[in-house]
Amino acid sequence: MRILISNDDGYLAPGIIALAEALAPIAEIVVVAPDSNRSGASNSLTLDRPLSVQRAGNGFYFVNGTPTDCVHIALTAMLDAPPDLVVSGINNGQNMGDDTLYSGTVAAATEAFLFGIPAIAFSQVNHGWAHVDSAARVARDIVERRFEMLTAPFLLNVNIPNLPYEELGPLTPTRLGRRHQAEPVIRAQDPRGRDIYWIGAPGACRDAGEGTDFHATQQGRVSITPLQIDLTHKTQLELLAQGIA
Numbered sequence: 216m217r218i219l220i221s222n223d224d225g226y227l228a229p230g231i232i233a234l235a236e237a238l239a240p241i242a243e244i245v246v247v248a249p250d251s252n253r254s255g256a257s258n259s260l261t262l263d264r265p266l267s268v269q270r271a272g273n274g275f276y277f278v279n280g281t282p283t284d285c286v287h288i289a290l291t292a293m294l295d296a297p298p299d300l301v302v303s304g305i306n307n308g309q310n311m312g313d314d315t316l317y318s319g320t321v322a323a324a325t326e327a328f329l330f331g332i333p334a335i336a337f338s339q340v341n342h343g344w345a346h347v348d349s350a351a352r353v354a355r356d357i358v359e360r361r362f363e364m365l366t367a368p369f370l371l372n373v374n375i376p377n378l379p380y381e382e383l384g385p386l387t388p389t390r391l392g393r394r395h396q397a398e399p400v401i402r403a404q405d406p407r408g409r410d411i412y413w414i415g416a417p418g419a420c421r422d423a424g425e426g427t428d429f430h431a432t433q434q435g436r437v438s439i440t441p442l443q444i445d446l447t448h449k450t451q452l453e454l455l456a457q458g459i460a
């Protein structure tokens with residue numbers, strides 16, 4: 216099996232190092248990741264400047280671009296043949312519910328999916344890398360399952376509680392929950408007295424009921440959500456078509 220690995224926290228992040236170490240014994244791996252933390256980059260491509268690829272001492276490739284840039288360059292310019300799987304992460308913090316729209320971790324997997332390659336995004340629920348080796352072991356377990364019951368290609372979003380491996384609940388299929396709107400920006404002043412703004416925290420859970428990613432991880436379970444990219448609202452489309460006619 217050949218696996219391309221990327222992330223949005225940058226090629227030096229503990230999560231991608233743990234993920235690569237966990238998958239190296241079972242696959243031929245190539246790591247192509249951003250040169251710095253690009254969390255929140257979503258599905259952005261860099262179109263206003265050229266990109267370059269460099270190779271680190273440990274063999275990881277790093278790019279002065281976004282997670283989507285990394286996977287795009289790897290698939291179209293670096294690899295001789297498409298990999299069997301693309302994995303992203305392990306992210307420093309959860310990507311559940313509405314987070315998935317902003318996530319660079321999910322975006323790296325999405326880029327592979329759009330190229331017709333199965334892809335899995337992995338995130339730890341809490342920041343700080345506690346039990347990242349446990350999460351990497353879970354990631355390897357999940358990769359080894361191969362998911363032949365799914366239509367190909369698949370796009371999976373996995374969130375792993377920060378617990379020791381033995382204390383984790385089972386792998387649980389979920390749907391995305393929903394959040395309330397985000398907290399307001401944090402307003403401050405720079406040293407020259409100008410107003411500056413920090414993007415605020417994500418909103419609290421609005422739908423964290425049974426069956427959601429939020430609910431499963433609150434129970435200590437590993438959440439796995441199959442994603443799709445079709446944003447068309449089919450009911451609204453019907454209403455629109457009827458109303459316009």
Ligand code: MN
Pocket residue numbers: 223224253254255306307319320
């Ligand atoms: Mn991140």
